[in-house]
Amino acid sequence: MKNKIYVIATAGVILIGIIIVAVLGFKVDYSYKQYSLVSVQIGQEFKVADIKSITDEIFPKEKVEIKSSGVYSDTLILNVNGINDEQKEKLSTKLNEKYGLETTAESINVKVVPKYRLRDIAKSFILPMLIASIVGLVYMSIRYRKIGIVKVIGQFIILNALAEALYVSVIAITRFPVNRLVMPGSIAIFFIITTFLACGFEKQIKSEKE
Numbered sequence: 001m002k003n004k005i006y007v008i009a010t011a012g013v014i015l016i017g018i019i020i021v022a023v024l025g026f027k028v029d030y031s032y033k034q035y036s037l038v039s040v041q042i043g044q045e046f047k048v049a050d051i052k053s054i055t056d057e058i059f060p061k062e063k064v065e066i067k068s069s070g071v072y073s074d075t076l077i078l079n080v081n082g083i084n085d086e087q088k089e090k091l092s093t094k095l096n097e098k099y100g101l102e103t104t105a106e107s108i109n110v111k112v113v114p115k116y117r118l119r120d121i122a123k124s125f126i127l128p129m130l131i132a133s134i135v136g137l138v139y140m141s142i143r144y145r146k147i148g149i150v151k152v153i154g155q156f157i158i159l160n161a162l163a164e165a166l167y168v169s170v171i172a173i174t175r176f177p178v179n180r181l182v183m184p185g186s187i188a189i190f191f192i193i194t195t196f197l198a199c200g201f202e203k204q205i206k207s208e209k210e
Helices: 002-023 048-058 085-099 118-143 149-174 182-209
Strands: 035-041 065-069 075-080 109-113
Touching (some): 048 075, 118 182, 149 182
16 A cells, blocks of 8 residues: 555656656756856956945846956956846946946956756766666666666666656755766665665575575
C-alpha cells in the first residue's frame, strides 16, 4: 500500500512539473537571463546602500545587482533587466545630485548581455554523466548477474530516471532558480540512487546465500 502511495505521489509531482515547464518554463537565475549591464564612472568610492536608494526609485519592483569596478572601486556597475532613455536620464540626475558629478545620460554605458541557455549549463556535465552511467551499468550487471542482468539494468535505469525527473520537477514547481548548482545536485542524486541500489542488491545476494 505504501509503495502505491509513493508511486502515485511521485507520478503526480512529475506530472505537475511537466505542466509547469511546458507553461512557464524554468525559473532561471538572474545571472543567466538576458540583462543590461550599466556602467557609470563615479570617480570616487560609493556605498551600495546609497546606490540602492537611487535604483529602488528608478527601477521599482525590480531586482538590481549593484557592484563596483575599477582599480579604486570608483565605477558603478548595475545589472538590470533593461533601461530606457528616461531611466538613464533619472540615473544621471540622481548620481549628479548625490556625488556632485556632471554625468549625462549619453555618458552612461549600456551593454546588453544575451541570455545564457540552459543547455549550455548542462553541456559540460553530459559526457561525465554518460560515462558514469555506462560504468555503473557494466559494473552492476557483472557484480549482480546472479540476480538477473535484465532486472539489475531495469532497476538502475528506472530508479535513476524517476529520481532525476522528480528532482527536476521539484525545481520547476518550487520555482528554484536554475544555476550552476543544479547539475552537481543531479550528479549527487545519481550516485545516491546507485549506492542505494547496490546496497539493496548486496543484501539480496547475502540473504540468498543464507
